[in-house]
Amino acid sequence: MEPQERLKSLAMKIFQNNMIERIKYDGFLPDSFFEIFAKIFHTNDSKTVEDKEAIISLFNLEQNRNEIYIYTDHENIRLVGIFPIDEEFAYFGFWETTNNNNLNQKAFEMLEDDVKQKSRKSIIGPINFNTYHAYRLRLSKPSWGSFDREPENPDYYPTILEKYGFENTMNFESRMIKSENIKDVYIEKEALLSEISKIPFNFIPLNPSVWKEYEVQIFELIQSIFKENPFFVSISFEQFKLYYNQSFAEKLCPYSSVIFQDKATGELASISICHPNYSPLSIEKPVFESDFIKLKKKVLLAKTVGVHPNYRKRGLMNFMGAYGMLSFNKYYDEIIFCLMRSDNHSLHFTDYVKYERVHYAIFKKKLGS
Numbered sequence: 001m002e003p004q005e006r007l008k009s010l011a012m013k014i015f016q017n018n019m020i021e022r023i024k025y026d027g028f029l030p031d032s033f034f035e036i037f038a039k040i041f042h043t044n045d046s047k048t049v050e051d052k053e054a055i056i057s058l059f060n061l062e063q064n065r066n067e068i069y070i071y072t073d074h075e076n077i078r079l080v081g082i083f084p085i086d087e088e089f090a091y092f093g094f095w096e097t098t099n100n101n102n103l104n105q106k107a108f109e110m111l112e113d114d115v116k117q118k119s120r121k122s123i124i125g126p127i128n129f130n131t132y133h134a135y136r137l138r139l140s141k142p143s144w145g146s147f148d149r150e151p152e153n154p155d156y157y158p159t160i161l162e163k164y165g166f167e168n169t170m171n172f173e174s175r176m177i178k179s180e181n182i183k184d185v186y187i188e189k190e191a192l193l194s195e196i197s198k199i200p201f202n203f204i205p206l207n208p209s210v211w212k213e214y215e216v217q218i219f220e221l222i223q224s225i226f227k228e229n230p231f232f233v234s235i236s237f238e239q240f241k242l243y244y245n246q247s248f249a250e251k252l253c254p255y256s257s258v259i260f261q262d263k264a265t266g267e268l269a270s271i272s273i274c275h276p277n278y279s280p281l282s283i284e285k286p287v288f289e290s291d292f293i294k295l296k297k298k299v300l301l302a303k304t305v306g307v308h309p310n311y312r313k314r315g316l317m318n319f320m321g322a323y324g325m326l327s328f329n330k331y332y333d334e335i336i337f338c339l340m341r342s343d344n345h346s347l348h349f350t351d352y353v354k355y356e357r358v359h360y361a362i363f364k365k366k367l368g369s
Contacts, residue, residue: 020077020106022114025068029056032074033094039076040096040154049284054242061239062129069114071107076100079107081114082129084233090115092125093135099156101163108164116367123365124169130233131226132240135362136172136339137161142358144176147277147301147336148251151360161363169364170230171342175355176299179333184353185325192322199319201269206257211249214259214268219244221259221268225306229341231362250287251275255331256300256324260316269311272320273304277336292331300328300335321349 023030037050059068067083076098082091092111097104115123127135137158138151146152177185186193204210211218219240226232256274261267277299278286292298302324307316328335337350339360 020071020073020103020110022110023070023072025059025063025070027060027063029059029070030072030074032072033070033078036072036074036076036078037096040098041152057242058129058133058239061236066129067118069111071110073103077103077107079111080128081111082127083114083118083120088120089122089124090118090120091127091129092123093128095126095157097157097160099154099160101160104160105164112365112367121367123166123367124231125363127231127362130235131229131231132235132243135231136360137363139359139361142174142176143356144277144299144336146279147299147338148275148279149303150174150338158361158363164365166363166365168361170362172339172360172362173342174336174338174340174358174360175350176334176336176357177350177353177355181354182328182334185350188352189318189322189325192318193325196319196322196326200263201316202261202263203323204259204261205254206249206252206259206271206273207254208246208249208252210259211252212246215241217268218259218271221271221308222304222306224308225271228309247285250285250289251278251291253288253292253300253331255327256302258320258323260311260320262311267310268308270307270316270320271304272302272324274300274302274324276332277301297334298332300324300332302335302337303339317345318349 034050034052034055062068062082065085067085069081069083071077071079071081077100078094078096079092080094082093084091090111097107111123125135126137127133134149134151136151137153139158141155204214216237219237222240223234227234252273252275256272258272259268260270262269275288276286276292276295278291278295280296281291281294283291302321305317305320307314342359
């Protein structure tokens with residue numbers, strides 16, 4: 001019997017008996033892994049299908065430094081247990097489920113049994129291996145619907161985790177400034193706008209050709225910027241390019257996305273990665289040059305903004321915000337500052353302006369003493 005036929009037969013028995021199968025990852029993901037995602041989100045137009053090829057590549061790259069287990073009934077739930085080698089904790093990720101308490105209880109009990117057997121002290125998630133990929137749950141629904149790579153989950157997900165003893169361990173938020181309040185940002189940041197041309201940095205607008213030229217330096221800069229963040233795991237350039245590649249660069253806004261380069265040394269000091277919210281177009285791989293004009297309402301997403309440790313405490317976060325403001329009125333109606341840690345100093349950029357806020361969280365369950 002072929003592997004897929006064997007799995008389908010086994011899946012039917014598991015489903016009929018309301019059972020969960022535990023699969024140790026060995027280079028193969030069953031078709032049901034992706035079918036469950038499609039089942040949960042089939043009515044949600046803003047959520048595109050999963051990139052099956054990229055996910056399989058990711059699992060293969062990560063299996064060298066993690067033990068990986070999949071808990072699934074092949075119909076209604078999938079849960080991945082990730083056990084980093086030589087760590088005291090485990091992650092869970094790639095969790096998608098119908099609102100079924102029995103199935104979730106069984107799946108998480110099986111995960112917890114493995115965590116205890118491997119002498120791990122806690123379970124943290126959802127994190128799909130590391131923070132370069134999908135992680136966090138969204139705790140409420142925003143007015144904007146959704147944006148690219150925003151955590152988007154059914155309302156019952158946080159409730160399920162809390163029911164099984166998980167606690168909110170880290171908070172994040174997105175802030176939208178609507179069109180009627182944009183003028184207040186300019187008033188508040190007027191001094192920054194007048195000073196930005198005087199700072200000793202070159203401004204390199206990010207577009208596909210610049211991304212190609214600087215992609216190794218961009219990768220190294222991002223690793224340096226975020227290496228001290230909680231749950232950060234260094235990755236290879238190969239893994240970085242699974243999602244942050246030329247296709248990614250083609251959707252960037254070249255007017256607001258920028259690298260600051262030290263004029264004296266030529267070093268890359270900071271980066272701001274922004275692009276429009278293409279979600280209303282339901283395009284899998286949008287391109288700024290051809291798709292921006294199709295948007296009826298133009299909303300800028302400030303996605304990844306950071307400063308190299310060697311250049312901190314020089315106001316560059318605020319100056320990058322000011323740089324984006326220089327072209328904002330010409331091209332955009334509204335802006336969302338995306339997925340920032342709630343204790344991140346950069347949030348202060350919008351403190352004095354009216355905004356809509358949506359919260360997200362990572363959850364944790366401690367085991368034993």
